[in-house]
Amino acid sequence: MDVMEVLTNLGYRLSSFAMSLRLVDVLDILVIAYLIYRLLLLVRKTNSSRLIKGVLVFIIALWLSVDRLQALNFVLNKVVEWGVVALLVLFQPEIRRVLEQVGSSRLPFLQMFSKPQVDRHIIENAISETVAACGDMSKSRTGALIVFERHNQLDEHLRSGTKLDAEVSSELLKNIFFVKAPMHDGAVLVREGRILGAGCMLPLSKNVNLSRDLGMRHRAGIGMSENSDAVVVLVSEETGSISVAVGGMLKRHLMTETLDQLLRNELMPQEEDEEQGKKRKGIMSLLAKEKKDGEKTDE
Secondary structure, three states, X not given: OHHHHHHHHHHHHHHHHHHHOOHHHHHHHHHHHHHHHHHHHHHHHOOOHHHHHHHHHHHHHHHHOOOOOHHHHHHHHHHHHOHHHHHHHHOHHHHHHHHHHHHHOOOHHHHHHOOOOOOHHHHHHHHHXXXXXXXXXXXXXXXXXXXXXXXXXXXHHHOOOEEEEEEOOHHHXXXXXXXXXXXXXXXXXXXXXXXXXXEEOOOOOOOOOOOOOOOHHHHHHHHHHHXXXXXXXXXXXXXXXXXXXXXXXXXXXXXXXXXXHHHHHHHOOOOOOHHHHHHHHHHHHHHHHHHHHHOOOOO
């Protein structure tokens, strides 16, 4: 009976709490949950986990010193007064990265004021020409770094290179990344199916867990995908391997067919249907097959 009474009481309290919730309360909870989720993602993707542990140890020490260790409690309280400023300084790169992503992203309620979507055929042509160029550069082992901009604006990186305004073509990409070309070391920036810049400098990834075999080009591509929602296509100069970086993750040793399907799925979102589900299954099977082949070579 005691257990039943406890469960009944608990159910009554939960139902009373649910009935007392307002729409504003639900929104408040969702906002807090989203902020905590973003904070956990930020800690996981950076080297901030150790710093977070240090802050937790400090808080526990402050709590234990209350009414017990007066001298230690006095020192810790003085540290707390400047703790906010110290945390802002320590987390400055991460805070700046988050603010840049928020400021450069196109918020949903502002999309009504943006210009209409680009013609689908332009994006398809850009993807086809990119795949063809990457296939040829893979055979000739010509290094390449191509960034497809999505929602996050990359104007800051565009200013670091040479501005262009041209349609994406296989021949143009191969000429840009030709080993003796003046802009072959930088990245090509593609926006809405057009090449806007070449020779652009990208931020390097700060992920210390990356393979040591990855060169500066791949670290720059991963870093770009970490700092934005861009899709980055890479061709290794040493092995000719084709890779794609999205969201800080690198998919390596891709065939041109897989590259084409990946770019179409990332740059041309479609409604979920049976055909789309079949395409995704096809991509996963191709990736699984190529992963076995790609283990032979690594960069």
